[in-house]
Amino acid sequence: MAEESQQHQEFPSVVDRYFTRWYKPDMKGKPCEDHCILQHSNRICVVTLAACHPLLQNGKTIQSISYQISANCSRLQNKVSGKSKRGAQFLTEFAPLCRINCTDGDEYTVYSCIRGRLLEVNENILENPELLKEKPSTEGYIAVILPKFEESKTVTDGLLSQKEYEEIVLRRTNATPDTS
Amino acid sequence: MPLIEEKYRPVAQMLLSSGTCPRCVLRFCCVGTYSPYRLPYKDLDGEMQTYVAVSPGDTADPRWVPPCKKAKLDISIENPGDNFLIDSSQLNDKNDAPSLRSCNLCLGILQDLSEADFIKEIFQTVNSAGYEFKDFVFSVSLPAQMSVREHSTWLQAKQEMGKHGHPFEKTDVIQLKEAYKWITHPLIAEELGVQAVSKSSFEVAVVFAHPETDGDCHFLAKTCKDCFKPTKNKLSVFTRMAVIKALEKIKEEEFCASFSYPPQCPVTVCKVVDLQCSHASVFVAGRYNKYSRNLPQTPWVIDGERKMESSVEELITEHLMAVFKADSFNFSSSGREDVDVRTLGKGRPFAIELVNPHRVQFNVQDMKELQKKINSSDKIKVRDLQIVTREAVAHMKEGEEVKTKCYSALIWTEKVIQEEELQALDHTKELKIAQKTPLRVLHRRPLASRLRVIHSMRAEYVDEHHFRLYLKTQAGTYIKEFVHGDFGRTRPNLGSMMKTTADILELDVESVDVDWPPALDD
Numbered sequence: 132m133a134e135e136s137q138q139h140q141e142f143p144s145v146v147d148r149y150f151t152r153w154y155k156p157d158m159k160g161k162p163c164e165d166h167c168i169l170q171h172s173n174r175i176c177v178v179t180l181a182a183c184h185p186l187l188q189n190g191k192t193i194q195s196i197s198y199q200i201s202a203n204c205s206r207l208q209n210k211v212s213g214k215s216k217r218g219a220q221f222l223t224e225f226a227p228l229c230r231i232n233c234t235d236g237d238e239y240t241v242y243s244c245i246r247g248r249l250l251e252v253n254e255n256i257l258e259n260p261e262l263l264k265e266k267p268s269t270e271g272y273i274a275v276i277l278p279k280f281e282e283s284k285t286v287t288d289g290l291l292s293q294k295e296y297e298e299i300v301l302r303r304t305n306a307t308p309d310t311s
Numbered sequence: 312m313p314l315i316e317e318k319y320r321p322v323a324q325m326l327l328s329s330g331t332c333p334r335c336v337l338r339f340c341c342v343g344t345y346s347p348y349r350l351p352y353k354d355l356d357g358e359m360q361t362y363v364a365v366s367p368g369d370t371a372d373p374r375w376v377p378p379c380k381k382a383k384l385d386i387s388i389e390n391p392g393d394n395f396l397i398d399s400s401q402l403n404d405k406n407d408a409p410s411l412r413s414c415n416l417c418l419g420i421l422q423d424l425s426e427a428d429f430i431k432e433i434f435q436t437v438n439s440a441g442y443e444f445k446d447f448v449f450s451v452s453l454p455a456q457m458s459v460r461e462h463s464t465w466l467q468a469k470q471e472m473g474k475h476g477h478p479f480e481k482t483d484v485i486q487l488k489e490a491y492k493w494i495t496h497p498l499i500a501e502e503l504g505v506q507a508v509s510k511s512s513f514e515v516a517v518v519f520a521h522p523e524t525d526g527d528c529h530f531l532a533k534t535c536k537d538c539f540k541p542t543k544n545k546l547s548v549f550t551r552m553a554v555i556k557a558l559e560k561i562k563e564e565e566f567c568a569s570f571s572y573p574p575q576c577p578v579t580v581c582k583v584v585d586l587q588c589s590h591a592s593v594f595v596a597g598r599y600n601k602y603s604r605n606l607p608q609t610p611w612v613i614d615g616e617r618k619m620e621s622s623v624e625e626l627i628t629e630h631l632m633a634v635f636k637a638d639s640f641n642f643s644s645s646g647r648e649d650v651d652v653r654t655l656g657k658g659r660p661f662a663i664e665l666v667n668p669h670r671v672q673f674n675v676q677d678m679k680e681l682q683k684k685i686n687s688s689d690k691i692k693v694r695d696l697q698i699v700t701r702e703a704v705a706h707m708k709e710g711e712e713v714k715t716k717c718y719s720a721l722i723w724t725e726k727v728i729q730e731e732e733l734q735a736l737d738h739t740k741e742l743k744i745a746q747k748t749p750l751r752v753l754h755r756r757p758l759a760s761r762l763r764v765i766h767s768m769r770a771e772y773v774d775e776h777h778f779r780l781y782l783k784t785q786a787g788t789y790i791k792e793f794v795h796g797d798f799g800r801t802r803p804n805l806g807s808m809m810k811t812t813a814d815i816l817e818l819d820v821e822s823v824d825v826d827w828p829p830a831l832d833d
Contacts, residue, residue, distance in 0.1 A: 142723060142816055145795050149751060173754040177798065211758050250758055251747075255799050262799070270799035277754060 146268055153290035154181060155244045156299050159225070163303075166244050167268065168290060174283035176245055178228060178273045180263070183300060185239070187267055192234040193260040198252050200227045206252045206274070216277060219248035224289065228252065228274050231263075245286045247278035314347055314362055315340040318477050322468045324363045329573035331464070332414035333359040334421035334494075338485040339468055345493035352422065412576035416460050417487055418521045419580025420453065425491060430498040433586065437515055438503070440588045441636070442669050444513035446506050449499060451488055452518040454581065455554040456527035460574045461487070462558050467572040512591035512671075519581040525549075530569040531557040593665045594704050595631055596828040597682070597696040598658035599623060599644075604817075606690050607650040609642065619650065623691055628663055630685045634677075636669035643704070645711050645825050646786070649818070656717075656822040658694060662704040673698065695831045703827070710825040711786060715766060717824070718782045718790050721773070721817040724809060732809065733770035733778055739808075740767055747800040749792045763788040780805075781821070791815050 146152075150169040158164045165181035180187060198206035204220075206228055211219045222228075222243040229252065231239045243249075252274045256263050263271035278286040291299065315323055319340035326336045333355045337347055347355065413419040423429060465481050472479040496507045528549040532539045535557040539548040558566075601608075601623055610625060611618040624642040632640060644661040648654050673681070682696040742765040748758050764785040771779040782790065789801070794815040796804035806813035 142814065145797075145814060171750055171754075173751060175750055175754050177750070213757050214755060216758065250753065253799075270796065272798050275750065275753070 153287045154296035176276045194232045198229045247276040250275040330415045330576035335416040341483045413580045415574045415576045425494040434502045446508045446511045447513040448511045449507045450516045454521045455551045459527045516587045518585035520584045521581045523577045596662040596699045597693045600658045600692045601654040603690040604651045608647045635665045637665035638667040652818045654820040659823045715824045717821040719819045720780045723814045725812040727775040730772045736768045736770045
C-alpha cells in the first residue's frame with residue numbers, strides 16, 4: 132500500500148489528465164492580461180485566467196464581477212437547450228465575457244479568446260469571488276465554450292501552446308527583472 | 312358433386328371465354344375449399360371445360376377458345392445481395408410456344424408458378440441459405456396491377472350475377488394469395504419437410520413482378536391524383552396499397568371507361584424479383600465483469616480512427632456471431648463504465664440482439680460452452696449467459712432507472728488526512744448532491760443540473776494522502792465528478808466536504824443492483 136501511494140504522489144491533476152492548455156498573452160494589447168483556455172479532448176473549452184494575470188497578483192482585491200457586458204447583453208441570460216445546445220450566444224475571439232472591478236479602481240475584462248457557443252458562465256464566482264484568486268484554473272473558471280465541430284482543431288490556431296507561452300513569460304522576466 | 316355452385320355458372324363461362332385460368336375461375340365462383348385448387352392443373356381444366364360446355368342453358372359463346380394450360384414461364388431472380396439466383400433456363404425451355412398466353416388475372420401465379428418444379432427451385436435456394444428452422448411463414452408480394460384486373464373482373468361478374476338477381480360482393484371472391492397458399496403449402500412441406508404456418512420466427516418472402524402489364528395502373532394517377540404522391544425509398548408511386556385505395560375511390564363508370572373488360576392475356580408470367588429469407592432476432596443476455604483499465608465497453612472510434620484495440624462488446628459478440636451466424640448485432644447494457652473503470656462483483660447485465668441469425672437452436676449445455684469460450688479472455692468474464700425474449704430485454708432497461716450501484720474508489724487528497732476525519736464520511740447518509748452535466752460528456756448531452764443521492768459511504772484509511780471510499784449511490788450519479796468536483800460543477804463534492812482538493816485515482820464498480828437476467832447454476 133505504501134508503494135501504491137508513493138506512485139500516486141506524481142499523479143497528474145484533473146486538468147493535466149483531460150485538458151490541453153492554450154494561452155492568449157497580453158489580451159487586447161494590455162500587458163500581462165494573459166488568458167488560459169483549457170481544451171478538453173471532447174473539444175469543450177474552459178476559459179480561465181492565467182496565473183500571470185494582474186488580477187491574481189498579490190495586493191489585488193476583487194470588488195465586483197459582472198457578466199452584464201453591455202446595456203442589453205448579459206452573459207447570465209445565456210440559455211442552452213438540448214444536445215445541440217440551441218439558443219446559445221455565439222462568441223468570437225474578442226467577445227467580452229465579464230468585467231471584474233478591483234478595490235483599487237482597476238477594471239479588467241475577460242474575453243472569450245475562441246469562437247464557439249457559450250454553454251455556461253461560472254456563477255459560483257459571483258457569490259464567492261475569492262475562488263477566482265484561490266483556484267483560477269479549476270473552480271475559479273470564467274466560462275465554458277463549445278467550438279463548432281468543424282472548427283475544433285483550428286479554433287486554437289491563434290493561441291500559444293504551453294511551451295511557447297513559457298518562453299514568452301521567461302522573456303518578460305528577463306526584460307523587466309523586478310516585475311515578478 | 313359439381314365443382315361450382317350453379318348460380319355462378321354464367322360467371323365461369325364468361326371468365327373462361329375471356330382467358331382466365333380455371334383456378335381463378337374457382338376464385339370468382341367463390342369456391343372456398345382448398346381441394347379443387349389442388350387438383351392437377353390439367354385435370355381441373357378438363358373438368359371446368361366439361362362443366363361450362365354442358366350448361367343447361369348453353370349460353371357459352373361459340374367463339375370460345377380454351378385458355379392456355381401452360382403459360383410461358385419467365386423467371387429470373389434479381390437479388391445481388393443474397394446470391395439467391397435461380398437458374399430459370401430449365402423452366403423456360405419447356406414452354407416455348409409463342410401462342411401460349413398467361414391467365415389475365417393471376418398472370419401465371421396459379422399456373423406454372425404453383426407447380427412443383429417452381430416451388431422446388433425456390434426452396435432449394437432457401438435450403439442452401441443454411442437456416443435452422445422448425446416451421447416458417449411463406450409471404451408473397453404480388454404486382455399492384457393485379458388489383459386493377461381483379462376489380463375490372465369483379466365489376467363484370469357482379470353485372471352478370473345481377474342479371475339473375477344475385478348479389479356479388481368483392482369480398483366474396485377468394486383472394487389470390489389465399490388460393491396460392493392452398494396450392495403451394497403442401498408442395499413446400501414436401502420439399503422442406505416442415506410446415507408453412509401463419510406465425511413463425513422464420514420467413515420466406517417472395518416478390519413477384521410483371522413488367523409487361525405495369526402500365527395497367529397508370530390511368531388511376533389521372534383520376535385519383537392524391538393517392539399517388541411520390542415518397543422517399545419507393546421506386547414507383549404505384550404501390551399495392553395506393554392502387555387499392557384509388558380503386559375504392561374511383562366511380563364504376565369512370566373505371567369502366569378507362570379500363571375495358573376483359574383484361575388482355577399477357578405473353579409472359581410473373582417473375583421473381585426478390586427472394587428473402589429472414590429469421591427473427593434472437594436475444595442473448597448475461598452479466599459481464601471487466602478486469603482491464605484499458606478496455607472500453609464499446610469500440611472507441613474518433614474520426615474513423617480506433618483509440619483502443621478491443622472492447623467488452625467485441626470480446627463477447629465475436630463468439631456469439633460465430634455460432635449464431637447472424638447478419639449483425641445490437642449490444643445493450645444496464646448502464647456503462649468508463650474505459651479505466653473495472654466492473655467486479657456479479658457484473659453488469661447486458662443483452663445482445665442477434666439480427667437474422669442462421670443458427671438458433673442452442674440448449675443449456677451449448678450456452679455453457681459458449682460462455683466458456685468467451686471466458687478464455689483474461690480481460691472480461693461473463694456469467695448467466697442465456698437466450699431471453701425481446702420483452703425481457705425491456706425489463707433490463709426499466710431497471711436502469713431505479714437501481715442502485717456500489718463503487719469502490721481510491722481517493723487522493725491534497726492535505727494530510729487523519730483517520731478520525733474519515734469517520735464523518737461513514738456517518739453521511741442519503742446525501743443529496745446537485746450535478747451539472749460533466750464537462751467530459753457535455754459535448755453530446757444536454758446541459759442540466761440533476762439531483763442525485765449518495766445513499767451511504769464508508770472510508771478506509773490508506774495513508775496520509777490516500778483512502779479507499781466505498782459508495783452506494785442512485786443510478787446516474789457521476790462518481791468521478793463527485794470526488795474531484797468537476798470545476799465546482801458538482802456540489803457538494805468530496806473535496807468541498809473535506810475542505811481540500813480531492814482526486815480519484817482508481818474506480819471499480821462493485822455491483823449493479825439489477826436482478827436480471829436470472830442467475831444460473833454453474
